[in-house]
Amino acid sequence: MQELTNAINSHLACEFQASHAYLAMSIWLREKDLAGFSTYMQMKSQEERGHADRLIAYLVDSDEQVELPAVEAPERNWESTQSLFDHVYEMEKDVTASINRIYSIAEQAGERSATAMLDWFIAEQLQEEAEARFVRKRLRLASDNTAALLLLDQQFLDGTALLAVKGGLATLKKETM
Ligand SMILES: [Fe+2]
Ligand SMILES: [Fe+2]
Numbered sequence: 001m002q003e004l005t006n007a008i009n010s011h012l013a014c015e016f017q018a019s020h021a022y023l024a025m026s027i028w029l030r031e032k033d034l035a036g037f038s039t040y041m042q043m044k045s046q047e048e049r050g051h052a053d054r055l056i057a058y059l060v061d062s063d064e065q066v067e068l069p070a071v072e073a074p075e076r077n078w079e080s081t082q083s084l085f086d087h088v089y090e091m092e093k094d095v096t097a098s099i100n101r102i103y104s105i106a107e108q109a110g111e112r113s114a115t116a117m118l119d120w121f122i123a124e125q126l127q128e129e130a131e132a133r134f135v136r137k138r139l140r141l142a143s144d145n146t147a148a149l150l151l152l153d154q155q156f157l158d159g160t161a162l163l164a165v166k167g168g169l170a171t172l173k174k175e176t177m
Helices: 004-029 035-061 079-106 112-144 146-160
Strands: none
Touching: 004 035, 004 079, 035 112, 035 146, 079 112, 112 146
8 A cells, every 4th residue: 555655664764763863872972971871772773773674574575665765864962861861752752653643544544464563663662752751750850960870871781770661562562573
């Protein structure tokens, strides 16, 4: 279905752009010696590439054309770790809106394979927004306190920073790619 294929192809730009943006953030954080936050962002960058791969696989399996987007140079400076995470949150909300749009198109067209594939993304976006919101709030609590910032950074290194985020639709995401 052409409209759906076009929508998925234009959504690919969101995923590639997010991957690129997170890589730039990872570099900035590394330069600030926030190794934990930086590692987290690097992992997120790879995840976004994985999201693009999922969509590409769907198009190929559906015998539809893949059109890879041009990727713009991302922002590479932020005022603070806090403003960087504000940006993450806004970006994830935009990605969610784009997924919801594709979902509506797939639903209206009765494309069950597309809605089944997109269910994974619905769960993923719920979790991504929840994580971004959580980190933002923790950074607000830390405010200008360097010790608190370093504690959060260490938690990212230890893998404990996000244990409190529940991932409300996690059962939709069992299998990984
Ligand atoms: Fe994504
Ligand atoms: Fe994301």
